[in-house]
Amino acid sequence: ARRLADAFLTAHPDGGWLDPSGTAQLLESYGLPLTTSxxxxxxxxxxxxxxxxxxxxxxxxxxxxxxxxxxxxxxxxxxxxxxxxxxxxxxxxxxxxxxxxxxxxxxxxxxxMAGPGLELLAGIVQDHVFGPLVVLGLGGTATDVLDDRSTRLAPLTEHDLTTMVTELRSAPMLLGRPGMPPVDLAAVRRALAALSRLATDLPQLAEADLNPLMAGPDGLVCVDARIRLE
Ligand code: ADP
Ligand code: MG
CATH class of the missing domain: 3.30.1490.20 (ATP-grasp fold, A domain)
Structure with a gap:
């Protein structure tokens, strides 16, 4: 990941967005589940x-x-x-x-095409004072309309991984209700933990935006991701 970031920033001293293949390489090296592109x-x-x-x-x-x-x-x-x-x-x-x-x-x-699922978003944003923050929220078309997200400073604790889900207003949609199975919460936790590691390892990462992650009862897959390095 560091080699990839260094090579990109040597070629683009002002920073910028990675291309789809660089983005996939970086996210996959942290175990984040991307669909085949x-x-x-x-x-x-x-x-x-x-x-x-x-x-x-x-x-x-x-x-x-x-x-x-x-x-x-x-x-x-x-x-x-x-x-x-x-x-x-x-x-x-x-x-x-x-x-x-x-x-x-x-x-x-x-x-x-990913199977039907709940569209989530996850990502990393840099706070100029506090450093990298990890974000989880409702994704897809709901992103701007409902603006339902939770944010924590990296590195995330086990407790953060739980409360980031439960504090969402849309938590019932993730946790399941009668007639609606829960999404794969273990997979959501793994994705957040991976973003936390990536954020702490790579200070050149200015922004990572995974939206949507299609979350079903048996897994999670990202169909759209962007990463900006600085
Ligand atoms: P953008 O966010 O730049 O508009 P996306 O790649 O996120 O573009 O696509 C927009 C929407 O299309 C997604 O939120 C999702 O609903 C749907 N979509 C995109 N790619 C897939 C896919 N591979 N499988 C299922 N749905 C998809
Ligand atoms: Mg998108």
């Missing part, structure tokens, strides 16, 4: 990628996202297509992206 730079490669993911995608479907450096909100820009089931849908989604974004688009990321 295949990179494609033309329509044919996108179709080949989708084909190879069909067996793992929920209901045999894939998601496709247009990528360019420094992008912020992909779905607001129309750069996310989900639930693509047929080869023709993958082709027309790719053409639509290419038409809409033109040369700005560096390529597309193709992922298996």
């Amino acid at each position: 295949l990179w494609a730079q033309d329509e044919h490669a996108a179709v080949v990628a989708a084909r190879s993911l069909r067996q793992v995608g929920h209901d045999g479907k894939v998601a496709m996202k247009a990528y360019w450096p420094e992008q912020v909100h992909k779905s607001a820009a129309g750069a996310v297509r989900t639930g693509l089931a047929r080869e023709s849908e993958v082709r027309s989604a790719y053409r639509e992206f290419a038409e809409r974004f033109g040369d700005r688009m560096a390529g597309v990321v193709v992922q298996p």
Whole structure:
């Protein structure tokens, strides 16, 4: 992780966002569960990628996202297509992206569709006074509407791992109710603990944003992550 950060900051002295592959390398080296992301730079490669993911995608479907450096909100820009089931849908989604974004688009990321789940967010933010904070909250489209999150200074204690979940207003959605199974809380704790280790190990990490983590009864998988180094 340190080597990767040093190499990036040598090439980008003012800092910036890691590309998808650097982001995946860093998060995976800390055991954070990321979905498979295949990179494609033309329509044919996108179709080949989708084909190879069909067996793992929920209901045999894939998601496709247009990528360019420094992008912020992909779905607001129309750069996310989900639930693509047929080869023709993958082709027309790719053409639509290419038409809409033109040369700005560096390529597309193709992922298996994650199974249905509760969308959570988790991440790291730097506080200029206190140092790195770890965040957990409700993710996806609920992020801005409900702004339900809990924050702790890294390194997190066992007690933090528990209370970060229980103090959320949406805690009942994680802990389960009659008719609604709890999400995999052990997996949520592992992800928070991993972010805590990453934050304490890597002071150059200015911001990490995992949103959403799709949380189901048997696990957790992140389908969108960004990391900024400084
Ligand atoms: P952004 O946050 O930049 O708009 P995301 O990659 O988070 O883009 O995608 C937006 C939404 O699309 C997610 O919150 C999620 O609901 C859905 N989504 C994206 N990728 C997948 C995937 N691989 N499986 C299931 N749903 C996905
Ligand atoms: Mg997102």
